[in-house]
């Protein structure tokens with residue numbers, strides 16, 4: 364038992380990240396049943412869709428699970444109401460100010476974790492009263508900070524200052540990666556990209572196949588003037604890159620991005636025109652396999668790892 368397994372009442376300190384268009388009830392309940400903590404990604408769900416996923420999760424696992432809420436979500440009051448009505452016990456917030464919702468959630472008995480990408484914001488989250496912090500490095504898939512601090516450097520720096528439990532995210536997909544993060548000071552890990560390549564992820568198989576095919580260098584953090592996001596290099600990414608050659612205004616970038624690009628790419632499988640979010644660690648992901656097998660493999664490799672001698 365450690366601070367993270369005790370906080371969430373789970374077997375392994377391994378959290379499956381909330382991910383838009385990927386982490387619905389099938390993935391979250393599979394990971395929770397396997398001994399980790401599964402998270403529903405509310406960022407791509409209408410409020411009533413989230414309710415449905417919570418109810419399905421309750422039916423398919425008797426283990427703890429949580430919900431990830433990006434704080435930029437437009438109808439956030441409705442999401443939070445559903446979370447309270449449905450007695451969700453754990454919420455991971457991201458992309459916004461942790462002060463806005465932490466006390467409300469905690470007053471309703473919810474455990475709150477906030478995602479950050481710097482020491483400064485880790486301390487702000489602690490000050491806001493969260494139970495734990497996810498520190499996410501530059502390698503991570505999805506939206507990210509502008510700091511470009513890698514997981515390898517971020518974790519020890521946050522650890523030095525933070526008192527509450529620390530969860531490392533970004534570039535972790537194996538037992539050895541998890542061990543490295545824990546040795547650097549993390550109490551647990553949050554893993555996103557690895558869980559995209561599972562049959563349980565709700566995303567399109569064409570996108571999952573590209574994740575499996577991706578090699579080192581296949582992604583880039585871009586659109587920093589909007590919300591920085593790490594993208595798989597596809598036709599849409601090339602269009603973004605071409606536009607950058609012309610020193611575009613923010614408005615031009617917004618126009619190119621348009622609406623619904625992430626859904627188009629990850630959910631509908633339009634791998635040319637859509638936005639495909641994934642982390643640098645995609646380069647190590649070689650097959651689509653069940654989430655429970657991934658959890659078991661990571662934990663077994665973690666436990667069997669020996670420190671290199673010299």
Ligand SMILES: Cc1cc2nc3c(=O)[nH]c(=O)nc-3n(C[C@H](O)[C@H](O)[C@H](O)COP(=O)(O)O)c2cc1C
Pocket residue numbers: 380381382383385404405406407431433456457458478499502503504505506532533534535553554555556557559640641642643644
């Ligand atoms: C496809 C995808 C979608 C994501 N969507 C979200 C999201 O909705 N909310 C969030 O807080 N983080 C999101 N993330 C970031 C993850 O929560 C997680 O921190 C990150 O994936 C960890 O790095 P890794 O991809 O190297 O494992 C997303 C990541 C990916 C790959």
